[in-house]
Amino acid sequence: MLGFYPRDIRIYEQALLHKSVFVLSEQGHQMNNERLEFLGDAILDAIIADILYNYFENKEEGFLTNTRSKIVQREMLNKLAMKLGLDKHIKSSAHSSFHNTYNMYGNAFEALVGAIYIDQGYKQCKKFIEQRIIKPYIDLEQLSRKDVNFKSKLIEWCQKRKVEISFELIEQFFDNQSNSIFQTEVLIEGLSAGIGSGYSKKESQQHAAQMALKKIKKSHDFVVNIFEIKTQKEEIPLEQQPEIENSTEQEKADI
Incomplete structure (x- = not known):
């Protein structure tokens, strides 16, 4: 799934831990993937911007912003998470609603990006997005022409x-x-x-x-x-x- 060996497996386990599951850390704090999701959201935005900037060399800022929004929108992230198989590894409560169950996939994807960034750094995180996400699942040319915003x-x-x-x-x-x-x-x-x-x-x-x-x-x-x-x-x-x-x-x- 990742294309590399994690240095700290615990942070990846946390990335797949939904807030509906009550788990405490050794310090007595509740553990979930929300902080990693926050970080991953920002890192993903930066990496996608980096990729698009270099791929579409002559396109203006508005085009790049619009194309990035198509990739990082919640529906797309939910689908990418399922293609990676994250839905089979997320730990969550059985009482979660359908909406939260579906959206937690995209949230976990962002948390995974945050975990990779912490564990491996920006360069490896970008490589993961390019090789494991963009290349197999996203046609940038076709996506850029699709007006969904x-x-x-x-x-x-x-x-x-x-x-x-x-x-x-x-x-x-x-x-x-x-x-x-x-x-x-x-x-x-x-x-x-x-x-x-x-x-x-x-x-x-x-x-x-x-x-x-x-x-x-x-x-x-x-x-x-x-x-x-x-x-x-x-x-x-x-x-x-x-x-x-x-x-x-x-x-x-x-x-």
Whole structure:
């Protein structure tokens, strides 16, 4: 799985220890993989940035950031963890909910990266990502062309047309398994464009952005309202604005 022999096997065991299992260290502290997950998250971001920077030599910062986000998003990390077989080695409570059970795979993957970094250093950690993750499981060229970041796409749409956009957290509650659920509303020129829910703020924002993009594509009246409000704010006569009906077809093509 790793491609090398660990120096300290205990840190790898901790990387696979979910917080739902109550285990104490020799000092009496509860042990789990959350600290390693925190470290691994940062190290993984740096390594993926390093790899993409050298692979896509002529691409700009926005492209590199967007491509990295596709690799380090939770769904991708969950899948990579399962491909590595981490799901068969994670120690967790049988009472964990499905959501936590699925997401713990990606969390364990990040914790494993943190463990490798501590045990072997940056160079070996990067080699692991390149040889054991990127090479067998990720086609960088194909992935870079796949547009899955709805939030980035929506922000780009708004910036191109110079309209205001904001993401507002409107509610946070718990499901029947006591998992936090976040609900976010995206506003364009103050108009509600979409509402999304998720088990993290980022996930809820992505879902809200996805709904907004669908609304822009399907509702001509909504796009008209956006530009009417923008016009009123700028105090520019509506007849001086570009014809909305014609531009709406381009909006659809962009999306």
